[in-house]
Amino acid sequence: MDTPADRNAEAQGGVGRDADAVAMEFPRSTVIYTSVICFLAWVVAVYDFTLFGTLLPRMADEFGWSPATSTAIATYVAAGTFVFALTIGPLLDYIGRKKALIVAVLAAGLSSALTSLTPGAIYLTIVRAFSGLGWSEEVVNTTYLNEIYGARRRRGFMYAFVQGGWPIGALLGAATSALLLGAIGWRGVFLFATIPAVVIAILGLRLRESPVYEVVKRVRRLDRDGRHEEAAEFGRRHGLDVHHTEESTFRQIFEPDIRKHTILLSLAWLLNFFGIQAFSVLGTTVLVEGKGVSFGSALTILIVSNVAAYIGYLSHGFVGDHLSRRLTIAGGWMIGGTVFTIMLFGPDAEAFVLTMYALGLFFLNGPYAALLFYMGESFPARTRGTGVAFAHAMGPIGTIVGSALITGILSAGLSMTVAAFVGGSLGMFLSGLCMLGCREVHNDPHQAEALPEDEEEAVRAT
Numbered sequence: 001m002d003t004p005a006d007r008n009a010e011a012q013g014g015v016g017r018d019a020d021a022v023a024m025e026f027p028r029s030t031v032i033y034t035s036v037i038c039f040l041a042w043v044v045a046v047y048d049f050t051l052f053g054t055l056l057p058r059m060a061d062e063f064g065w066s067p068a069t070s071t072a073i074a075t076y077v078a079a080g081t082f083v084f085a086l087t088i089g090p091l092l093d094y095i096g097r098k099k100a101l102i103v104a105v106l107a108a109g110l111s112s113a114l115t116s117l118t119p120g121a122i123y124l125t126i127v128r129a130f131s132g133l134g135w136s137e138e139v140v141n142t143t144y145l146n147e148i149y150g151a152r153r154r155r156g157f158m159y160a161f162v163q164g165g166w167p168i169g170a171l172l173g174a175a176t177s178a179l180l181l182g183a184i185g186w187r188g189v190f191l192f193a194t195i196p197a198v199v200i201a202i203l204g205l206r207l208r209e210s211p212v213y214e215v216v217k218r219v220r221r222l223d224r225d226g227r228h229e230e231a232a233e234f235g236r237r238h239g240l241d242v243h244h245t246e247e248s249t250f251r252q253i254f255e256p257d258i259r260k261h262t263i264l265l266s267l268a269w270l271l272n273f274f275g276i277q278a279f280s281v282l283g284t285t286v287l288v289e290g291k292g293v294s295f296g297s298a299l300t301i302l303i304v305s306n307v308a309a310y311i312g313y314l315s316h317g318f319v320g321d322h323l324s325r326r327l328t329i330a331g332g333w334m335i336g337g338t339v340f341t342i343m344l345f346g347p348d349a350e351a352f353v354l355t356m357y358a359l360g361l362f363f364l365n366g367p368y369a370a371l372l373f374y375m376g377e378s379f380p381a382r383t384r385g386t387g388v389a390f391a392h393a394m395g396p397i398g399t400i401v402g403s404a405l406i407t408g409i410l411s412a413g414l415s416m417t418v419a420a421f422v423g424g425s426l427g428m429f430l431s432g433l434c435m436l437g438c439r440e441v442h443n444d445p446h447q448a449e450a451l452p453e454d455e456e457e458a459v460r461a462t
Helices: 004-011 027-065 067-085 088-094 097-115 121-135 137-149 155-163 165-191 194-204 209-222 227-238 261-283 284-292 295-322 324-345 348-364 367-380 380-413 415-437 455-459
Strands: none
Touching: 004 227, 004 261, 027 067, 027 097, 027 121, 027 137, 027 165, 027 194, 027 261, 027 284, 027 295, 067 121, 067 209, 067 261, 067 284, 067 380, 088 097, 088 137, 088 380, 097 121, 097 137, 097 165, 097 194, 097 348, 121 137, 121 295, 137 155, 137 380, 155 165, 155 295, 155 324, 155 367, 165 209, 165 295, 165 415, 261 284, 261 348, 261 367, 261 380, 261 415, 284 295, 284 324, 284 348, 284 415, 295 324, 295 367, 324 348, 324 367, 324 415, 348 367, 367 380
């Protein structure tokens, strides 16, 4: 009887029953289990990541921080987050996708547990750095699931359900705050996330490693043994670009074949996180200080708006499968930046604010369903984890710059409305423009392994 590995090998060039062949396609049950674990891990990571911003006003009340001090603390936290976020790429490329997922979800739980013990600002800025590893769990998802889904149709729509863990996690954080804050305080709300993180990490032990990573690991082993031709042939047999596997993966993402894409994609992440910081992480602060909404009403708006954001994930994932993912992302972010601008300078009526905020989150968060899967397609397997992680790590840099802009504008005596526009809406719109210059992969599961013609010419020229 033919095994999946035999059928896969034959389909990739008639290799036949090769004992070294790796089955590149997993059965449906494995795909479903992996998707569920990735979704739950992402929910816990987002719960921890967004809860910090949601409860920042309550923490500020306890410690006596002004709005400018609160945003400054958020800036320092983002700096620590960036350092830890950079580590997930090498983890993915050198210890594997499965182990990296377990590390990320445990880091999210640790971040929440340590935050619940906060005695002051300095401690808080240090321990929140662990949230960088937890937040980078979506880097694990985009790398891991891109390889697990293989050549299945509607891969982007499938991934949208997993990436939808962002609004679900944010919704869970807002709902937990609304329901339990009075009973257990903000410290208890943070502690709430620790147990689920441990449970999910244990369930993650049953995951299967990515077949693509198994191939890359085998190629690296052959290269270390000096069997370079055999390594190249093994990679080609499995449809992967594995040249330069012995080089640093950070160096590879800035080689001529992919340099422009890496820079523009990273810049898009950086600028878009102006919007994430202003309207997701500091959403309650912007609504309370900028639009005159009460804290209780702000939590209600966050809950309703994150439902709209989840619908945005599914919508953008679906559109990205049928049209260009790159254009889907760019269009969504430019529309979202415009919507938030209208909300900021429009009426303060709660109905208007709720409608525009929900629509803004639809176009701010929704495109990430297409973006995260697009990123996995756009980098070669040999450097996929590092490429995705590097661009993704620009998010915390965006929060640093965005928070610094908001803090500076508030310190200068200007309104939160102006601060959120400069440090939020404008960055969102510009991030969409950056996406227009990124690499088009035509929704082809194997496109990431082939260089575009113009980039091949650049390689020859060097």
